[in-house]
Amino acid sequence: MSNETLEKLIDHTRQTAILASVDELLNWDQRTLMPKSAETYRADQITLINGMVHQRNTDPRLGEWLAELVDQYPADSTDDAAVTVHRLYKQYNKEKNVPARLVEEISRARVKAHSAWVGARETNSFADFAPYLETIVKLFKEKTEAIGFGDCAYDVLLDDYEPDAKTSEVTAVFAELKDGLVPLIREIGESKYRPDKSIIERRFDIAAQRKFGLKAASAIGFDFDAGRLDVTHHPFCCTVGPKDCRITTRYNENHFNGAFFGTLHEAGHGLYEQGLREDQFGLPPGEYCSLGIHESQSRLWENLVGRSKAFWEHFFPKAQSAFANSIGDVTLDQFYGAVNYVEPSLIRVEADEATYSLHIIIRFEIEQAIFDGALDVIDFPAAWNQKYVEYLGIEPPNDSDGVLQDVHWCEGLFGYFPTYALGNLYAAQFFAAAEKEIGDMDSQFRNGEFQPLLNWLRENVHVTGKSRSATGILKAATGETLSPAAMIEGLRKKYSEIYSI
């Protein structure tokens, strides 16, 4: 490498990544095992490191280097240097265009909105939260204008989490997905057959759950020499360094699914992080592509692998010996049915594989309408409730179990929700393509062989980092554009067996 400016850029960015990784450790520690009285000083520590990261990311020298470099590298290349320059250029300009005044106002408004949201959940009244949410929405509209957009403000928001995605495309695909899911869920609901879900609500010893979860996470390839599994109320995955990916879960002695599929889910995120290029850590070619692609990896391992019949053909005997007193009397088919129970419900984070995406589509439609100007904040609950009735056939009895259930909006995370459902779509498309290339995955899973699938994902998804957009990775890996067909087909196949529909 003989380009001195590029070297400076890379060196600067790598150093920033080290600082950001230290911030990850501060956050991980805070959420897992920090003593509770340490809260105040921890905030000072995080603020200081965050401030340094921000300062480095908005360093004017960065702008100068990027301006000099951007014309030297083709924008559509997947070459490391080109990807680095163009991704950083885009990010730098996006940040640069948002006035510091607006950044501060958003930061203050979030703190207030968060308190108001907590209070509104207690009083069960969206009206108490509405004025704060209105302020947040107003500020984010300002932000989209400061950054600039073509014909759709929401594109700017989406781009923060799903770079290069277009609202119009997502809208079209989600409409098609909805058209596939709504009748499927209705048919399941009308089926006479119901698995006995009480099986997974028996008593499962927590130490045994942890051990079994660790075994499964290891079996699918999560490297515990380069990661950990801890307990938190809100499970997450975070990366403290290229060989240090930490996942968490939470255990409920009276429910098997939460911790087990939560562990597989976070391990799926972790496998992606562990599969990113170590030599490019902190640089775009070594960073996750998008939240949608990230979620595709967690959903793929949680649902397409972990909720498959073949997976349990391998793991059920092990589960029976791990939880002899709980499921010694249960058959594989009963257990498989129970972990695949489908039931429209109010709370997104508790939703099953079939209904989950509809929760997301509702949020996406509301977000889009608000930034289109088609919906006022005050009308959120009505729009929300009406969509729940229409898509899922249930109506929230109150705001806390309805429009107030998620933390995202008071944080200003508009454009984030759709990535959850995009993850489901990408996952199904990757899974179908992998099957075509590596052969009968059911037989492999039945034998406890998950490495062929992981290898396929490593080569076709993980190693690419941000060198392609999400749909670019999809195209290269599957030959397809974004489509809900694979997902709907997969679900219909699974449920027609379980529910005899």
Next chain:
Amino acid sequence: MSNETLEKLIDHTRQTAILASVDELLNWDQRTLMPKSAETYRADQITLINGMVHQRNTDPRLGEWLAELVDQYPADSTDDAAVTVHRLYKQYNKEKNVPARLVEEISRARVKAHSAWVGARETNSFADFAPYLETIVKLFKEKTEAIGFGDCAYDVLLDDYEPDAKTSEVTAVFAELKDGLVPLIREIGESKYRPDKSIIERRFDIAAQRKFGLKAASAIGFDFDAGRLDVTHHPFCCTVGPKDCRITTRYNENHFNGAFFGTLHEAGHGLYEQGLREDQFGLPPGEYCSLGIHESQSRLWENLVGRSKAFWEHFFPKAQSAFANSIGDVTLDQFYGAVNYVEPSLIRVEADEATYSLHIIIRFEIEQAIFDGALDVIDFPAAWNQKYVEYLGIEPPNDSDGVLQDVHWCEGLFGYFPTYALGNLYAAQFFAAAEKEIGDMDSQFRNGEFQPLLNWLRENVHVTGKSRSATGILKAATGETLSPAAMIEGLRKKYSEIYSI
């Protein structure tokens, strides 16, 4: 506060302290639960944060501010501002006088010496280590010259760990201590009575050890809302923030003492950290006074409290119910005797309360002789072995169990060892003074009341921070100068009962 320069100084120092506290977390995590493959990147993280701390500590503006401030505040005041200015001024000038070239050479030499030390321990040959240690000694002699000293180079080294202490004073007090300990230990050895130490070498369930240790640490006042206890091979205490003090211990299923007294020892360090002024965190009035004072707190709780008869009058029934199968058949007196077993041994970190200080005196005398020019590195083993025979009546059979046992010298930590024995002396003097003021401590301990002693230490030691020197704290708290009388008297009293001497 109206002094703008002072405000800048304090603000700068507080920010540096935040960065240093982040480094503490990186280190704590590395030593407790970091995934093993994360080692390389962790080194990058620590190097970056360390570099930032160093840069801030040697920032020329700091020198300008301090030069402006130093004449505005009396040097002998215990006022916060005066203490802050004078302590930082001293530290800044000390660092400033050491050329960057020398700092780097020392750093490189330490890495090489550490490897050589590890190798020499394997081959059991001091000669393999000697040339590296010679280099280290040479560089530290250069360092003492760069910093400057009156008539004793060793003063400069001592000052890094025990600020303001003088070699001549320590020499005199250690000589007196040795004169008290050597005959005491001989008498114990000659006594016909031996406690049955096999009692504490029975099987003690590790989960029960942890629970019992936590209970004892809580009972003496360690605040687990502002701290943690974890497991590491080398126990330590570290402070991640003003309300975040983390201690560690290690468990041996076949030995009670190690983990239990280790926990009390580290909790004693932790009580000191938890008793420092939160409003002055990172500033000299809120920092521990010296390593000797720090060690006085750990030794006081470990030995003077934790190995007292009264302590076990309270805790022995609890120990019996925690370890019913191990010590259900043991009497209080038998147990008390076993935890106070005295036996000259080769390894410092395994030494008992009576012999420990002699291990330190040996190291101190050797260090002093080398910096005086009275001893060559190559003659270390001979000097070492001769002193072990003379003071403890035993001779190391090889270098690994002798002169090569400690990591300190290859790290260049000359002047560090004496603080361990100074801690024993301070502890005994504090303990005797506390007894005079707060009444019969034995009765208090017997009732599980440790708060009066802790309060006395908080008021007379902890809250002072670096506002006085170690001997200044001692004088203010006890009215005395440094003396081994209290320690010798205390040990003689204890062992005359246990060993009938």
